[in-house]
Amino acid sequence: MQIIQQILFVAAFGLAAYFISKRIQIIKKTIQLGRAEDRSDNPSERLKTMLRIAFGQKKMFDRPIVGILHFVIYAGFLLINVEVLEIVLDGILGTHRLFAPVLGSFYAFLINFFEILAAGVLLVCIVFLIRRNITKVERLQATRHRELNGFPVIDANTILFAEIILMTALLSMNAVDSILQERGNEHYHPVGSFVISSFLKPIFSNWNETALIIYERTAWWLHILGILGFALYVTYSKHLHIFLAFPNTYFSNLKAKGEMPNMPEVTKEVQIMLGLAQPDAEASTEIARFGAKDIKDLSWKNLMDAYSCTECGRCTSSCPANLTGKALSPRKIMMDTRDRLEEVGRNLAVNGGIFVEDGKALYGSYITSEELRACTTCNACVQECPINISPLDIILQLRRYQIMEESDAPASWNAMFSNLETNQAPWKFATSDRFNWANEVK
Amino acid sequence: MQEIEYKVPTMAEMMSTGESPEILFWVGCAGSFDDRYKKVTIAFTKILNQVGIKFAVLGTEESCTGDPARRAGNEFLFQMQATMNIQVLDGYGVKKIVTACPHCFNTLKNEYPALGGNYEVIHHSTFLQQLIDAGKIKLQGGGEFKGKKITYHDSCYLGRANDIYEAPRSVLEALDADLVEMKRCKTKGLCCGAGGGQMFKEPEKGNKDINIERIEDALATGASTIAVACPFCMVMMSDGVKNKEKEDSVKVYDLAELLLEGMK
Numbered sequence: 001m002q003i004i005q006q007i008l009f010v011a012a013f014g015l016a017a018y019f020i021s022k023r024i025q026i027i028k029k030t031i032q033l034g035r036a037e038d039r040s041d042n043p044s045e046r047l048k049t050m051l052r053i054a055f056g057q058k059k060m061f062d063r064p065i066v067g068i069l070h071f072v073i074y075a076g077f078l079l080i081n082v083e084v085l086e087i088v089l090d091g092i093l094g095t096h097r098l099f100a101p102v103l104g105s106f107y108a109f110l111i112n113f114f115e116i117l118a119a120g121v122l123l124v125c126i127v128f129l130i131r132r133n134i135t136k137v138e139r140l141q142a143t144r145h146r147e148l149n150g151f152p153v154i155d156a157n158t159i160l161f162a163e164i165i166l167m168t169a170l171l172s173m174n175a176v177d178s179i180l181q182e183r184g185n186e187h188y189h190p191v192g193s194f195v196i197s198s199f200l201k202p203i204f205s206n207w208n209e210t211a212l213i214i215y216e217r218t219a220w221w222l223h224i225l226g227i228l229g230f231a232l233y234v235t236y237s238k239h240l241h242i243f244l245a246f247p248n249t250y251f252s253n254l255k256a257k258g259e260m261p262n263m264p265e266v267t268k269e270v271q272i273m274l275g276l277a278q279p280d281a282e283a284s285t286e287i288a289r290f291g292a293k294d295i296k297d298l299s300w301k302n303l304m305d306a307y308s309c310t311e312c313g314r315c316t317s318s319c320p321a322n323l324t325g326k327a328l329s330p331r332k333i334m335m336d337t338r339d340r341l342e343e344v345g346r347n348l349a350v351n352g353g354i355f356v357e358d359g360k361a362l363y364g365s366y367i368t369s370e371e372l373r374a375c376t377t378c379n380a381c382v383q384e385c386p387i388n389i390s391p392l393d394i395i396l397q398l399r400r401y402q403i404m405e406e407s408d409a410p411a412s413w414n415a416m417f418s419n420l421e422t423n424q425a426p427w428k429f430a431t432s433d434r435f436n437w438a439n440e441v442k
Numbered sequence: 443m444q445e446i447e448y449k450v451p452t453m454a455e456m457m458s459t460g461e462s463p464e465i466l467f468w469v470g471c472a473g474s475f476d477d478r479y480k481k482v483t484i485a486f487t488k489i490l491n492q493v494g495i496k497f498a499v500l501g502t503e504e505s506c507t508g509d510p511a512r513r514a515g516n517e518f519l520f521q522m523q524a525t526m527n528i529q530v531l532d533g534y535g536v537k538k539i540v541t542a543c544p545h546c547f548n549t550l551k552n553e554y555p556a557l558g559g560n561y562e563v564i565h566h567s568t569f570l571q572q573l574i575d576a577g578k579i580k581l582q583g584g585g586e587f588k589g590k591k592i593t594y595h596d597s598c599y600l601g602r603a604n605d606i607y608e609a610p611r612s613v614l615e616a617l618d619a620d621l622v623e624m625k626r627c628k629t630k631g632l633c634c635g636a637g638g639g640q641m642f643k644e645p646e647k648g649n650k651d652i653n654i655e656r657i658e659d660a661l662a663t664g665a666s667t668i669a670v671a672c673p674f675c676m677v678m679m680s681d682g683v684k685n686k687e688k689e690d691s692v693k694v695y696d697l698a699e700l701l702l703e704g705m706k
Contacts (some may be wrong), residue, residue, distance in 0.1 A: 258603025377638030424505030
């Protein structure tokens with residue numbers, strides 16, 4: 001009987017590992033579709049940024065209450081994984097509480113600590129469900145934010161429910177385990193009662209031993225299969241931020257937020273136009289696309305940003321355009337980018353790794369001109385993001401495509417452009433009048 | 443106070459006499475052409491004269507940094523402007539630039555280096571703070587600003603874009619005024635609605651104009667003066683005050699105007 005459980009466990013673990021690694025490959029491959037951008041400079045500053053922003057969750061504490069609540073789940077996630085290691089080893093080796101004899105009294109301390117964390121995670125998940133569904137925090141409402149309709153709302157609630165089930169399984173399993181220890185079942189090492197689960201013991205106190213063992217095994221399997229399933233689910237979910245927050249903050253933009261990256265391909269042409277450089281006879285005649293129309297025109301970091309976004313909506317709730325009813329939502333920009341990436345990923349998967357043209361693009365099929373035009377480039381979205389995602393960088397690259405490739409600008413912008421060309425000022429004033437103000441200095 | 447003969451020397455004049463200024467005052471298009479913002483240019487020029495800073499302007503040789511074109515997506519036009527400006531600046535051997543426009547400031551400071559233009563660029567809020575700290579600007583104190591409520595509206599291109607939050611505030615504090623913050627300020631400051639090329643187009647469809655949303659923050663403080671440090675913010679906040687029909691009780695001023703007033 002024991003050996004069957006071990007075989008089943010190894011099979012489940014192997015299967016999960018296989019599917020998860022396939023998903024990781026697709027995610028990696030689609031991120032690599034992006035154009036090159038060097039973010040390898042200044043490793044010590046990058047490491048510090050990652051430790052501060054991702055590991056230390058600094059920006060989460062801008063909103064202190066949610067910051068603390070989120071920190072409980074985060075700490076639970078990091079630390080309870082130590083216990084998962086034991087569960088995995090127990091599953092493979094057919095042992096029970098493998099670390100208990102090795103760690104002695106420290107084991108009981110650890111499990112008590114994990115139980116407190118688990119109870120904390122459970123409570124916070126309930127609070128988060130209430131915030132989403134009962135007190136209806138504005139930035140999380142699909143009725144107000146169209147990008148949340150459908151899967152995103154289900155996704156968010158699924159994750160919270162899944163965590164509640166996992167934590168309940170963990171705590172009730174420990175309660176039943178303690179009862180089995182007390183009844184002298186030799187498979188269950190006497191490690192004592194634990195701080196939280198001991199409160200659950202009365203529920204099971206009049207169960208017979210077989211029922212208790214069945215419950216304990218079921219809860220154990222539910223917990224570990226739940227974790228394996230969750231790990232796979234995460235790769236499809238907004239919850240991917242639990243892993244990607246770390247590399248994503250490491251590769252943060254370290255420059256001033258106001259700086260727009262230069263386009264060297266334009267610099268060369270401008271210098272030729274101004275007679276500062278000669279056309280390069282050997283230059284490749286391949287015409288690059290100016291700006292970004294689809295995901296492969298964006299940089300790999302923009303694409304990693306998209307996979308890292310957890311749809312919290314801090315960006316959108318601080319966006320002046322969104323606050324005043326415009327179509328633009330920075331969160332939607334990130335979600336659209338990811339949706340398009342996932343679509344391209346599926347395209348690659350069914351076509352043997354080669355992208356087959358589908359007639360769609362990020363600009364047009366997902367993001368509209370009206371959204372792009374509403375942006376004031378104020379950087380509020382970039383400032384707010386707890387993991388340093390930049391929706392603005394994507395918006396500005398799409399604008400470049402719109403203007404330079406499609407010559408699609410509002411008439412007033414075209415007027416501004418022509419004023420700049422003829423008068424070197426965005427308004428229609430003569431260059432010769434530029435210094436007239438000095439006559440008024442008296 | 444003794445009468446000062448105000449001078450606005452150009453780089454060309456300086457060069458012809460073999461002189462070189464301590465700073466180039468980059469006026470910007472709004473500072474040159476916009477009737478309201480010309481007053482700010484004049485105020486800043488007067489401060490420079492009073493403090494005795496050796497400065498010069500480019501005059502008719504100045505042209506737009508290209509910022510609105512770049513933000514709209516017209517990289518070609520931006521780079522044309524930038525390349526021509528860099529030629530002019532380098533031709534005069536300019537090392538240090540001070541400007542009252544956060545958009546010019548951001549572009550000159552952060553974006554010209556990639557095109558070969560390397561200068562020390564300072565926004566006038568920082569420059570004025572430095573003059574106050576160095577004791578070069580002496581304020582009467584206890585004057586007309588004492589106890590007067592002033593609120594400061596953060597420009598996105600100074601604040602979030604370049605992390606300048608304290609310099610403008612310390613200039614206002616030097617005036618001995620009662621500085622009151624809006625509910626959204628500093629990193630959380632709400633845009634006036636004019637950045638990213640919005641100054642030069644109609645807003646997209648929505649249910650409110652951004653400057654109205656912002657002026658409500660400002661009016662809620664009860665301040666009678668709204669201080670700004672950006673020509674676009676100046677336009678948007680002034681329009682907001684007009685929209686709320688508060689022109690008589692609430693005034694919008696640039697830091698330089700307030701400081702000049704405090705120096706009298």
